[in-house]
Amino acid sequence: MPITRLEPHDDYLRVHFTPGEGPRHADFHWFWLRHNSELDRHPLTNERIVCSSELPLDPQPKAVRIGEGADSLDIDWGDRADGKVSRYASTWLQAHAYAAEREPAPPPPSDPATITVDSHTLDEPLGPRIRSTLARTGLLVVRGFGLDTEAIIQTLEREGLSVIGTHFGRIEDLRTDNTTNQNTDQLGYTDSAIQLHTDQPFLERPPRYQLLHSQQPAETGGENFVVDALAAANHLAELDRPAFELLRTVPVTFHRKQKSFEKVLVSPILDFSAPGGFRIRYSYFTLAPYRRPFAEMEAWYRAYNRFAKLVRDERHQYRFLLREGDFLIYDNWRMLHARTSFTGARWVRGVYFDSAPLAA
Missing domain, CATH: 3.30.2020.30 (NE0471 N-terminal domain-like)
Structure with a gap:
């Protein structure tokens, strides 16, 4: 034909x-x-x-x-x-068509317009919109809410989400001159770029959701980008099944060591059978040295790097800048998040939440 x-x-x-x-x-x-x-x-x-x-x-x-x-x-x-x-x-x-009529899972979506709402023009209550959007897409960006973080917390609590305190405290003030939090000796309190990761992968149950509320944008830089890791995993399974299986089955060690805090956990990167649904643990800066048999080490690196290349492709990322009063909330079990380096007094407030699984 x-x-x-x-x-x-x-x-x-x-x-x-x-x-x-x-x-x-x-x-x-x-x-x-x-x-x-x-x-x-x-x-x-x-x-x-x-x-x-x-x-x-x-x-x-x-x-x-x-x-x-x-x-x-x-x-x-x-x-x-x-x-x-x-x-x-x-x-x-x-x-010789060895892949006739193949219908692969699509790559991760990237259009920020599909996950962004303006709080001033929203025609429905904000809380239910957050809940439904998190269940569907894994994240939501809200523009123009204002600077009252406690008001966002109250909105989310009415939807059944509870604040989860961590070794940083109840609310993180992510800024280079932080004086309010514990354990600030980590990248979030610097002006450095932070590549894609999930938060708290060294905990048995990492916080399910994170709120990032912009109080003051940077002078330059400080853009956020987020990737749907569930979509990326399904896409990888269609492109490279051996790589997907290694990421799903090989346990790796996550090790967070700070001056006043240390935690270790061993787990595969992709977990499709975790309580509550799919869970990804992905954090290049808390990975301990790999311990694989000699004959398997190169295959492991190829699999990990294949996934990293997929999610680091800007075509597969939601990219946006949080202005003063904007906030991002995302599913920390499903999404990877990152930021670019910046200059100036950037200030973002971070709050973790958890709840029962969301209904689709």
Whole structure:
């Protein structure tokens, strides 16, 4: 069947065919296509003359197009002095389609407009909106609420959420000149960038939700970004099942050591059977050195790095700046959060909450 459309992705190419007896579409890894190029065959015997080990594992094609007559796929790999391209007949692609009609889980969403409301124009009570949105998307940004953190706490308490005190105290004043909290010897009280993580992964039951309430934005920087780790995990399972299984089954050690506080917990990064539902523990700055058998260490690093690359891709992140009076609330069991470095007297108040599981 003729090719109707090409859909390039980072790791693979989706080829769409004219509806008929064969598949409507099929996915092919770039490396598989490069390995099966007819350009790497002997002109007389048509035998392979290049082993897959001689090719780069992450080929980046220079150009991809539908061939004349729509009966072939043409790829210019950009690595041939003679300028020749690889040509794959549509019938050949259909005959060797190892991922026909594949429907993968989508990557994490990234449109901040879908998780943002203006408190001045909201046409429903704020508390129920927070509860329903947390259940659906895992986070909510509220614009223009004002500076009264206790008023937010009261709103959430009416919805069944209770403040959870931690080794920092009841409310954290996240600012570089903090004098109100305990155990401020950690990155949140500096002006450094903090990459994606979950909070308190070293606790048996980390706080379920966190509120971040902006009192004073930074002079420059200090943007927030958040990633749906549940969506990322499901997406990884469709892209790289061995990596997903390692993250789901291999226990790692989280170790928080401060001047006046220390806690250790051993757990897999992805936990789909935790009480209350899915839970991710992910914190590069509290991970202890890995202890894997020698023959398994490289595979573990590849799996972890594959996931890290996925969530650190800005295309998979909600990115926004909290202005004075804005707040963010997110599900700490599901979402990863981070901030960029900043200058100036940035001040954000942090409060942890917990409750019974939210209804969908």
